[in-house]
Amino acid sequence: MGLGSVTAHSGRHFLQIPGPTNLPDRVLRAMARPTIDHRGPDFADMALDLLQRVRPVFATSGPVLIYPSSGTGAWEAALVNTLSPGDRVLAFETGHFATLWRDMAEGLGLVVDFVPGDWRRGVDPALVAERLAADPDHDIAAVMVVHNETSTGVTSRIAEIRAAIDEAAHPALLLVDTISSLASIDYRHDEWGVDVTVSCSQKGLMLPPGLGFNAVSDKALAAAQKARLPKSYWDWTPILEANRRGYFPYTPATNLLYGLREALDLLDEEGLPAVFARHDRHAAATRAAVCGWGLEVLCADEREYSSSLTAVLLGEGHDADEVRRIILERFDMSLGTGLGKLAGHVFRIGHLGDINDLTLAGTLAGVQMGLELAGVRVDPAGLQAALQVLRTE
Structure with a gap:
């Protein structure tokens, strides 16, 4: 033949x-449960538990927002909730997905300083410090970094990048894509001073595609009060308000949340x-x-x-x-x-x-x-x- x-x-x-x-068999079986009323008390109990239990995966004590979306949606949520039209952002060409995130930022009306790269190396922390030191007026509003570039197999050193931002004494937000690193590679949202961590369900979390995540710092929440990029579906404010009671302002992906609960059990057990x-x-x-x-x-x-x-x-x-x-x-x-x-x-x-x-x-x-x-x-x-x-x- x-x-x-x-x-x-x-x-x-x-x-x-x-x-x-x-997908682990346990996750598949968990998702096969009947869907329940997403406005009812059983759902609220589950959601309140999940919204707390997902935080250690990001190594954060702060809120984690969960969208029915791909990682691309979570990218957009990170940008539109923290930035305004014409804001400058610093990004780095580490691979295909860093380039796509740059394209999205430009499409939303942001001005991207895109540092070229050879797709074989991650973000150079020294270059971060140099670029921010050359911005004494603090025009750069955010630094965008892909932690693990899925197209290249290169992992940028986020802790060193945070140190470079601090060395420059620059107030820029730090936005990090962990789509192919979360729950697979050591990552510390709080310790490393990340402001928005972007992720999704279909990689280290061992789920099907369909959930997007934003872990957010207090600094990011403060920036959201001033951000003027248009948003509706992605707006953090109504989601956080509904989450306090265990609900969402949209129809959630209930069966994926069943799977998330089981995936968190598996991660906790190991x-x-x-x-x-x-x-x-x-x-x-x-x-x-x-x-x-x-x-x-x-x-x-x-x-x-x-x-x-x-x-x-x-x-x-x-x-x-x-x-x-x-x-x-x-x-x-x-x-x-x-x-x-x-x-x-x-x-x-x-x-x-x-x-x-x-x-x-x-x-x-x-x-x-x-x-x-x-x-x-x-x-x-x-x-x-x-x-x-x-x-x-």
């Missing part, structure tokens, strides 16, 4: 993209430090395989390696999408495609959410076989290098 033939596969599909991620350590170890095993194969991890700075995903750079003469096609057709496994200017040059291995050592071992075995079938010269010792990491406690 040729590689282009349609094959009926047994067993489960390996979904190894960087989100949506695999413990967030153990969750982060598991992701770190799986990322290290994946990088060991990539280097063992003789290929290159896209991220160029080991301080910025992502624990959510690894982007693998193929050399000239090889099409990463062809490798992905072969792996999908032969082994029923989905890998992430290269986005934007990385299209055809990289594929991305997602290792976040509900996976274990054997899931990752099977994933890397499938990648190695697919590379060989695609004619990419790899050292088969790469898989053994990954297994050695997984054998080590």
Whole structure:
């Protein structure tokens, strides 16, 4: 049977993209419950509990707003609630999603100082300090940073960026996208002085797409009192008011909230430090395989390696999408495609959410076989290098 033939596969599909991620059976079962009245007392009890229990995932004691939305919606909520038309924001070209967030900001009428990058490195804290020091009149209203760039597998150092803002004694808000890092990579909203943390449901939280989140600081709430960008659906004020009683000013995604409750149970049972350590170890095993194969991890700075995903750079003469096609057709496994200017040059291995050592071992075995079938010269010792990491406690 040729590689282009349609094959009926047994067993489960390996979904190894960087989100949506695999759904735990417990989460699936929780979402299968009947929907209840979202204006009734049972819903209010659940919502009040959830709005408190989700805070430790962001490492915050402040409010977390939950929208029926994608992460893109949560991006917009962060901007329209804190900024006004013509405000200047500082953003950094760390990859495809940082670029899309820039595009949104410009479309909303903000003036974006977009610092170019090579898509292989995160935000340079020294450059943050330099740009803010060159703004003595404090015209820059916010700094926008993608914590973990899903298109590249590069994680920016938020604590150092916060220190750079403080060094410049600049009042700019710090807005951070944690869409592919929340509940997978150590993140501390309060400790790191983040003003708005943006996230969504379909990655480290092990849920389907459909929930967007904003964790907000007191400083962000104060900024919202003066922000003049148009907003209605995304307006924090009526949501926070309704949340005090356990309700929402719109129809909430009740069954996704059931799933969120179960996902929080799973995270609590494992413990967030153990969750982060598991992701770190799986990322290290994946990088060991990539280097063992003789290929290159896209991220160029080991301080910025992502624990959510690894982007693998193929050399000239090889099409990463062809490798992905072969792996999908032969082994029923989905890998992430290269986005934007990385299209055809990289594929991305997602290792976040509900996976274990054997899931990752099977994933890397499938990648190695697919590379060989695609004619990419790899050292088969790469898989053994990954297994050695997984054998080590």
